[in-house]
Amino acid sequence: MKLQIYSNRISQPCRAIIIFCKFHGIEFEEINVSIAKGQHFTPEYKVINPMGKLPAIVHGSYKLFESHAILIYLACSFPGVADHWYPSDIQKRAKIHSVLDWHHSNLRQGEVHYVRNRTLKPLFGGKLDLEAAAVNEKLLSKSLAKIEFFWLKGDGKFLLGNFQPSIADLSLVCEIMQLQIVPESDRNRILSPYKKVLQWIEDTRKATNPHFDEIHSFILELKSMLTVDSSVGVNEETKQRSQAVLSKFAGTWEQKNANLSGSSMTIIDSKIIAQQLHGIEFEEINISVVKGQHFTPEYKVINPMGKSSAMD
Numbered sequence: 001m002k003l004q005i006y007s008n009r010i011s012q013p014c015r016a017i018i019i020f021c022k023f024h025g026i027e028f029e030e031i032n033v034s035i036a037k038g039q040h041f042t043p044e045y046k047v048i049n050p051m052g053k054l055p056a057i058v059h060g061s062y063k064l065f066e067s068h069a070i071l072i073y074l075a076c077s078f079p080g081v082a083d084h085w086y087p088s089d090i091q092k093r094a095k096i097h098s099v100l101d102w103h104h105s106n107l108r109q110g111e112v113h114y115v116r117n118r119t120l121k122p123l124f125g126g127k128l129d130l131e132a133a134a135v136n137e138k139l140l141s142k143s144l145a146k147i148e149f150f151w152l153k154g155d156g157k158f159l160l161g162n163f164q165p166s167i168a169d170l171s172l173v174c175e176i177m178q179l180q181i182v183p184e185s186d187r188n189r190i191l192s193p194y195k196k197v198l199q200w201i202e203d204t205r206k207a208t209n210p211h212f213d214e215i216h217s218f219i220l221e222l223k224s225m226l227t228v229d230s231s232v233g234v235n236e237e238t239k240q241r242s243q244a245v246l247s248k249f250a251g252t253w254e255q256k257n258a259n260l261s262g263s264s265m266t267i268i269d270s271k272i273i274a275q276q277l278h279g280i281e282f283e284e285i286n287i288s289v290v291k292g293q294h295f296t297p298e299y300k301v302i303n304p305m306g307k308s309s310a311m312d
């Protein structure tokens with residue numbers, strides 16, 4: 001059975017998956033689920049993804065949600081995907097997971113909420129919140145700095161100093177491309193300090209074109225509808241025109257259907273239990289989060305992100 005992708009092209013993770021499939025010649029049916037109409041909250045969609053989020057896939061009788069998991073599944077189960085996208089070498093592979101996990105609790109948090117508060121909210125019936133956007137921008141910029149000065153270190157053009165792109169490059173670049181929707185002056189202010197990031201976006205785009213441009217043409221079209229001054233909100237006419245763009249791929253769903261909570265100690269404890277269970281020998285080095293030992297230069301050699309836990 002052909003792969004089905006439940007998607008909406010306004011969504012960064014959906015775009016990453018569609019680009020990946022198109023690039024690798026993976027045949028799929030794209031089923032547009034309208035976020036604007038709340039179709040992702042319907043009981044029918046919750047059978048596909050009980051979390052009510054996009055994207056999700058169905059492959060035969062197998063269902064899967066979470067874009068990173070989907071990219072891994074696609075890279076491993078379809079023939080012809082070059083090793084660099086998701087390396088078979090376990091240490092290289094785990095580094096890709098390190099970037100992907102970091103992405104979801106850092107770059108994505110800053111970017112999603114910034115774009116929502118700065119531009120998108122009125123399209124979904126909310127109000128812009130420029131104060132919140134300023135707070136979100138700080139996390140976004142911090143994350144971009146981490147990409148510039150840490151993840152893009154090394155000889156290659158891609159994340160982790162690789163010479164060829166991986167699923168992590170595609171996922172993170174699609175996330176940053178969402179900034180196309182915000183006013184150009186804001187985007188330039190945020191991105192221009194990060195020259196390596198800008199070059200890496202271009203390199204990832206080139207490596208996956210023409211599919212990258214084709215799939216992103218949707219948000220560029222949406223952006224052209226949002227030329228109003230966002231500080232005064234979106235007027236009714238703009239809202240209607242934008243909804244028309246948002247529902248461009250709509251219809252397929254209707255046809256078809258006729259935290260970061262928990263202390264770090266808890267995480268360490270669960271890892272130690274797993275290690276004891278499997279008989280893996282280890283030395284436990286306790287890092288006092290209370291004393292801020294995870295912020296020391298010595299610890300940052302082990303984990304430059306200054307978080308517990310890490311392994312050497």
Ligand SMILES: N[C@@H](CCC(=O)N[C@@H](CS)C(=O)NCC(=O)O)C(=O)O
Pocket residue numbers: 010011012013014035040052053054055065066067068104
């Ligand atoms: N961690 C999830 C994120 C999924 C997600 O947040 N999807 C957004 C679109 S980008 C969504 O479904 N939003 C609708 C909503 O939250 O109401 C993934 O990578 O798949």
